[in-house]
Amino acid sequence: MRYKITIAYDGAGYAGFQSQTNALAIQDVIEAAIEKIFSEKIHIVMSSRTDAGVHAKGQVFHFDSDIVKEEGKLKFSMNSLLPKDIHVLEVKHVSRDFHARYSVKKKTYEYLINLGEYDVFLRGRAYQCFYKLDVDLMREGAKLFLGEHDFTSFNTSSLKEYPNQVRNITEFSLTMKKDLLIIRVTSSGFLRNMVRIMVGTLIDLGRGKKSLDDVKRMLEVPSKSTRRYNADPNGLYLLKIFY
Numbered sequence: 001m002r003y004k005i006t007i008a009y010d011g012a013g014y015a016g017f018q019s020q021t022n023a024l025a026i027q028d029v030i031e032a033a034i035e036k037i038f039s040e041k042i043h044i045v046m047s048s049r050t051d052a053g054v055h056a057k058g059q060v061f062h063f064d065s066d067i068v069k070e071e072g073k074l075k076f077s078m079n080s081l082l083p084k085d086i087h088v089l090e091v092k093h094v095s096r097d098f099h100a101r102y103s104v105k106k107k108t109y110e111y112l113i114n115l116g117e118y119d120v121f122l123r124g125r126a127y128q129c130f131y132k133l134d135v136d137l138m139r140e141g142a143k144l145f146l147g148e149h150d151f152t153s154f155n156t157s158s159l160k161e162y163p164n165q166v167r168n169i170t171e172f173s174l175t176m177k178k179d180l181l182i183i184r185v186t187s188s189g190f191l192r193n194m195v196r197i198m199v200g201t202l203i204d205l206g207r208g209k210k211s212l213d214d215v216k217r218m219l220e221v222p223s224k225s226t227r228r229y230n231a232d233p234n235g236l237y238l239l240k241i242f243y
Contacts, residue, residue, distance in 0.1 A: 001068050004094045005044075005078075008057050010085040012124040012234060017050045017059070026050075026086060030061070033081040037074070038067050047100040047241045048107060051193070053233035055125070057110070058089070058240040062100040103243050106170065108186040109195045110239040111231065113203075116179025126180065127235035133206030135174060135181060141205045141215050142172040142183075145198060152222030154198050155191035159224065165191060174202075184239070193230055200229030 007030070015023030019031075027044060034042045047060040069077075075091040082088070097103075112126035115133060122128065148168040155165065171186035183202070185195055201218070204210040218226055 001066070002062055002064050002094050002096050002098060003069075003074070004060065004062050004090075004092045004098060004100065005088060006090040007059050007061070008087050008089055009055060009059065010125070011050060011053055011055045013085060014052065016052045016054070017046055017048075017056075029083065029086060030078075033078055034063065036081060037069070037077050038065050040065065040067070045100050047104055048190075048238055050236075050238055051233050053124070054236045054238070055234075056238040059238050060100050060241045060243075062094065062098065064096075098243075104188075104241055106186055106188045106242045107190065108171070108184060108239045108242075109190070110237040111183040111185075111195065111199045112235045112237070113181040113183070114179060115181055119179075124234045127232045129203070131203075131207050133181070133203065134208070135176065135206065137212075138202045138206040139174050141202050141212060142174055144212070144215050144219060145169050145172050145185075149219050150222040151191060151194060151219075152224060153218040153226040153228065154201065155194040156197070156230075157191040157194075162191060165222070167191065167194070172198075196231045196233065196236060197228050199235075200231040203231060204229050 009026055014026050017026045019025045019027045031042055031044055042063050044061040044063045050056060071091040075088050078088045114122050114126045114128045118128050146169055148166060150166050152165045167187055167189055169187045171184060173184045175182050183199055201215060205215060
């Protein structure tokens with residue numbers, strides 16, 4: 001039986017989603033809970049890695065077991081064992097040709113920026129920006145990312161590992177909700193730190209540290225040596241995975 005699990009988590013207390021040798025990862029906590037329920041070693045396959053401090057509202061993973069558990073009961077059992085900062089949203093039985101990573105059609109990330117007074121309730125959950133930002137100019141900058149581009153200047157994945165760094169962005173929106181700037185980005189694929197570097201570039205643009213021509217140049221002349229700003233991880237959320 002293959003199980004597809006959708007979860008939400010607050011990543012502030014973890015070293016990222018994927019297991020690591022010397023720090024607690026979300027994967028470790030989830031696998032420990034599932035192994036208690038199934039009484040066997042379980043390895044989960046995630047749809048997308050998230051870094052330390054990054055959150056998720058719709059992360060997906062799958063795992064296999066010969067033991068059949070009813071979907072609702074498994075959801076309840078997992079949530080009873082998981083800490084309060086990780087929550088199972090949905091459990092589904094799926095066919096063996098479903099793959100949490102390789103079946104993905106597109107992903108949407110969300111980045112939150114608090115432009116108002118420092119908010120203690122958003123601590124660790126949004127980037128608390130102390131600078132005045134030109135949001136309209138940032139919207140103009142976001143339009144430059146739409147479509148297919150070489151994003152070598154906007155990620156930390158090595159060219160040796162990923163020689164083709166062309167990606168297609170289908171959505172890049174900025175909306176205000178009171179003092180909260182909500183940025184959403186959708187693509188069929190992202191490279192490491194790609195969203196945070198694009199957001200960081202827009203923050204530099206909004207602060208007047210970069211111009212629209214600077215952003216165009218970063219796209220037109222891709223380079224790993226380009227000076228760029230990687231926005232804080234605590235404002236980033238993996239919002240939804242589309243299959």
